[in-house]
Amino acid sequence: MSYKQIKWLILIIPTLTIGLWEYVRHQFLLPYISMELGNWLAPVIVFTVTVIFLTQLFSLLEDMQEELKEARAEKAALEEREKMARELHDGIAQSLFLLAVQVDVLDKRNTGAEAEIRTFRQTVHEVNGYVRQAIANLRDPVSPDTLPWMELMKSLSMDLAAETGIRADWSWKLPEEKLSAKEKVELYASLREALLNVRKHAYAEHVRISSEECGSGWICAVSDDGKGFDGDNLRLTDKFGLKIMRERAVEMGWTFELVREHGISVFRIRKRRER
Structure with a gap:
């Protein structure tokens, strides 16, 4: 009708x-x-x-x-993603490409600092790869309709294990029907960022991705046995990725937590019961 x-x-x-x-x-x-x-x-x-x-x-x-x-809301988010991708491409990506060209020119001059230049070139190429991957993710965001939801989520842990050798355990007890389409997209992005942080900074051997229902709400967590961080809480303002994750959680009405419990670092998102 x-x-x-x-x-x-x-x-x-x-x-x-x-x-x-x-x-x-x-x-x-x-x-x-x-x-x-x-x-x-x-x-x-x-x-x-x-x-x-x-x-x-x-x-x-x-x-x-x-x-x-x-x-x-989804259309506005897609338009914002396209705008950000365009800015990344026109600004940072082009600057990194120019920097890579300048490094190659410097290397050909035989300045006697080949090792340093080689390391610098590798770093530039890695950053360039990260930026271009970010552009691709922004222009082609993950849609919960392109893959079965559980398969899409499991791929996070499988990719981490395949690329890094970190042992990843999967314990997902949150039914798909508990999440709206927007929640699926935002939760996937948050967990992907959490696992990327584990991969880049934690030096962990074991990571666990879990979720469960909590009344009419739910809890999702990523825990690892890595080196952790100093103090009771990570200074979120010093980490851009974590700051984005926290802002995303606030926008969705979720609770964002990053704590150290018994030698384990735990990133946790909680959706409380609606009143």
């Missing part, structure tokens, strides 16, 4: 109800029902029909409006 049809039904049903009642009353019920009783019954019948039919139509209308709202 289309949005336009629902609106017309909401307008027509009460009118048809009162019209049909008045016709039946005057044609068939006048000998049995007084005029005063008929006048009292008219609003009761209209109210009853409204409760039975119009509430369902209003529910359909609200669902359609919510879907439209989500579609607009």
Whole structure:
């Protein structure tokens, strides 16, 4: 049923109800029902029909409006991603390419610092690769409809194990239907960033990805046995990736935690019960 049809039904049903009642009353019920009783019954019948039919139509209308709202939010997010990708490509990526060319020119001059130049060139190429991968991810974001949700999530741990040799355990108890399309995308991005941090900074041998339901909410966590961090909490403002993760969690209404528990670093996202 289309949005336009629902609106017309909401307008027509009460009118048809009162019209049909008045016709039946005057044609068939006048000998049995007084005029005063008929006048009292008219609003009761209209109210009853409204409760039975119009509430369902209003529910359909609200669902359609919510879907439209989500579609607009996803479109805005895609437009923002494209804008960021364009800025990365036109700014940082082009600058890194120019820097790589300058390093090659410097290397050909035989300055006597071949080892340092080689290390510098490798770093530039790695950073360039990260930037171009980020551009690709922004322009072609992961869609929960392109792969089965569980397969998509499991690939995070499988890729980590294959690329680094880190042993990755998977314990996922969160049903797919508990998440909206936007939540799936944002949760995937958050867990991917968490595993990237483990790969780059933790020097871990074992990582565990887990999730479980918590009432009407849920908890997802990434824990590792790496070197951890100093103090009770990591200074999030000093780590751009973690800052983005925290901002994403706040935007989604989730709780973001990064703690050290019994020698284990734990990144945790929690969605609390809706009130």
